[in-house]
Amino acid sequence: MTVKVKPAYEPLNELTVLDVIKPLNFFNSASLNNLVVQEIGDGNLNLVFRVQDSDSQKALIVKQALPYAKVVGESWPLTLDRARIESDALLQEAESVPHLVPKVYYSDSHLAVTVMEDLSDHVILRKGLIEGNTYPLLAKDIGTFAANTAFYSSDFYLHPFDKKEKVKRFSNPELCKITEDLVFTDPFFDHDTNEFPAELKSSVEKIWSDQELLREVAQLRFSFLTRAEILLHGDLHTGSIFVKEDSTKVIDPEFAFYGPAGFDLAHFFANLTLNHLSQNAHTKEPFHRESVQSFLLQTIEKTWETYTNTFTELWREKSSDPFVKTEGVLENFLQHTFQEAIGFAGCEVIRRTIGLAHVVDLDSIEQKDIELFYKKKALELGSYLIKNQRKFTSITQLTNWIRGA
Numbered sequence: 001m002t003v004k005v006k007p008a009y010e011p012l013n014e015l016t017v018l019d020v021i022k023p024l025n026f027f028n029s030a031s032l033n034n035l036v037v038q039e040i041g042d043g044n045l046n047l048v049f050r051v052q053d054s055d056s057q058k059a060l061i062v063k064q065a066l067p068y069a070k071v072v073g074e075s076w077p078l079t080l081d082r083a084r085i086e087s088d089a090l091l092q093e094a095e096s097v098p099h100l101v102p103k104v105y106y107s108d109s110h111l112a113v114t115v116m117e118d119l120s121d122h123v124i125l126r127k128g129l130i131e132g133n134t135y136p137l138l139a140k141d142i143g144t145f146a147a148n149t150a151f152y153s154s155d156f157y158l159h160p161f162d163k164k165e166k167v168k169r170f171s172n173p174e175l176c177k178i179t180e181d182l183v184f185t186d187p188f189f190d191h192d193t194n195e196f197p198a199e200l201k202s203s204v205e206k207i208w209s210d211q212e213l214l215r216e217v218a219q220l221r222f223s224f225l226t227r228a229e230i231l232l233h234g235d236l237h238t239g240s241i242f243v244k245e246d247s248t249k250v251i252d253p254e255f256a257f258y259g260p261a262g263f264d265l266a267h268f269f270a271n272l273t274l275n276h277l278s279q280n281a282h283t284k285e286p287f288h289r290e291s292v293q294s295f296l297l298q299t300i301e302k303t304w305e306t307y308t309n310t311f312t313e314l315w316r317e318k319s320s321d322p323f324v325k326t327e328g329v330l331e332n333f334l335q336h337t338f339q340e341a342i343g344f345a346g347c348e349v350i351r352r353t354i355g356l357a358h359v360v361d362l363d364s365i366e367q368k369d370i371e372l373f374y375k376k377k378a379l380e381l382g383s384y385l386i387k388n389q390r391k392f393t394s395i396t397q398l399t400n401w402i403r404g405a
C-alpha cells in the first residue's frame with residue numbers, strides 16, 4: 001500500500017510553483033519548457049504568481065497565502081486557512097454570479113494555494129479610476145454581485161440548517177479581527193497602528209474625543225462582530241475589483257465571513273468616495289474631472305438601485321421566508337442595510353485616511369497641502385456619515401453629500 005503524504009507548507013517560489021501546476025494539465029506537456037513565471041503580488045498579504053506559456057500566451061494565476069501579513073512582516077502571524085476561505089468563497093459566489101468572479105481551477109488547503117483564471121487583460125479598478133478611466137458595466141455588475149451573493153447566502157433563501165452550516169464553514173476569526181481592529185477600533189483611539197501626518201493631528205483628536213461619534217462606531221463594530229446575516233466578500237474595496245470596458249471580476253475574498261448585509265456595499269461606496277475626493281487633485285482638465293466625478297456618483301446610485309431591484313426580485317421569486325408577503329418586511333431590511341452601510345462607509349473612509357492601510361488615491365497626491373486638504377475633508381465626511389447614518393433615506397442624499405464635500 002502506498003501512502004500519499006500531503007506536501008508540507010512551504011512558501012512557493014518561481015521554480016517550485018511549477019510543481020503545483022504541472023499535474024493540473026492546464027498547459028499541454030509540450031509547452032512546459034516554455035512557461036514563464038513572475039511573482040506579481042502587490043497586495044498586503046499574499047504571494048501571487050502568473051504562469052504563462054510564452055508560445056500560446058495561455059496563462060493562469062497561482063495565489064498562495066503566507067503565514068504572516070506581508071505588509072508588516074513575519075512579526076504579524078496570520079492563518080493559512082484564509083486560502084481555503086478564499087477558494088470556497090469564490091466557488092460559492094460562482095454558483096449565482098459565475099461571470100463576475102475568476103474561475104477556480106484548483107485549490108490545496110495544505111499549501112494554502114488557489115489556482116485560478118488569469119485576468120491580466122483587466123486592470124485593478126483603483127488604478128483605472130486614479131488614471132481617470134470610467135467603466136460602464138461597473139454599477140450593474142457590483143449591484144448584481146452584491147444582491148445575489150447576499151440573497152442566496154441568507155436566511156431568506158437557505159434552510160436554517162444549511163445557513164448555520166455555512167456560517168461555521170466561513171468562520172474567519174483572524175481576518176475578522178484585522179477588520180475589527182483596523183476599521184472599527186484603532187483609528188478611533190490613539191493607537192500605534194495609526195499613520196497620519198502631524199498636520200492632521202487636530203482633526204484626528206477631534207474624532208478621538210467625539211463621544212457621539214464613538215458611540216455610533218461602537219454600535220457598528222458590535223454589528224460587525226455579531227450579525228451573521230449574509231456571506232460577505234469582507235474586503236470589497238476598489239483594489240479587490242478587476243475591470244475592463246466589458247467585464248468586471250470581484251477577486252480576493254479571503255476576508256469572507258457571515259456578517260451584516262450593508263458591509264460590502266459600504267466599502268465599495270467608501271472607496272469610490274475617496275477616489276471622488278482625490279480626482280480634484282489627479283484629473284487636472286476640468287471637463288474630464290467633472291465627467292469622472294459624475295461617473296463615480298452615478299456608479300454609487302446605480303449600484304444601490306441594481307442591488308435593491310435584484311434583491312427584491314429574488315425575494316419575490318425565491319424567498320422561503322414565512323413573512324415574504326408581509327408588507328414592509330423587505331423594505332425594513334433594505335432600509336436598515338442602507339443606513340448601516342452609510343455608517344460602515346464612514347468608518348472605512350476614516351480608516352483609509354488615518355489608519356494602517358491607506359489608499360493610494362489620496363496618498364499619491366503630489367502637493368502636500370492639497371493632500372492634507374482632501375484628507376481633512378475625508379475625515380469630516382466620514383464622521384458625518386457615521387453620526388448621521390439614520391438620517392439618510394435615499395441614495396441621492398448620499399451622493400449629494402459627497403458632491404458637496
Ligand code: SR1
Nearest residue numbers: 044069071178182235357
Ligand atoms: C494587514 S491587512 C490591511 C488591510 O488590507 C486588506 O486588504 C484589508 O483591507 C486590511 O484591512
Ligand code: MG
Nearest residue numbers: 043235240252
Ligand atoms: Mg485583498
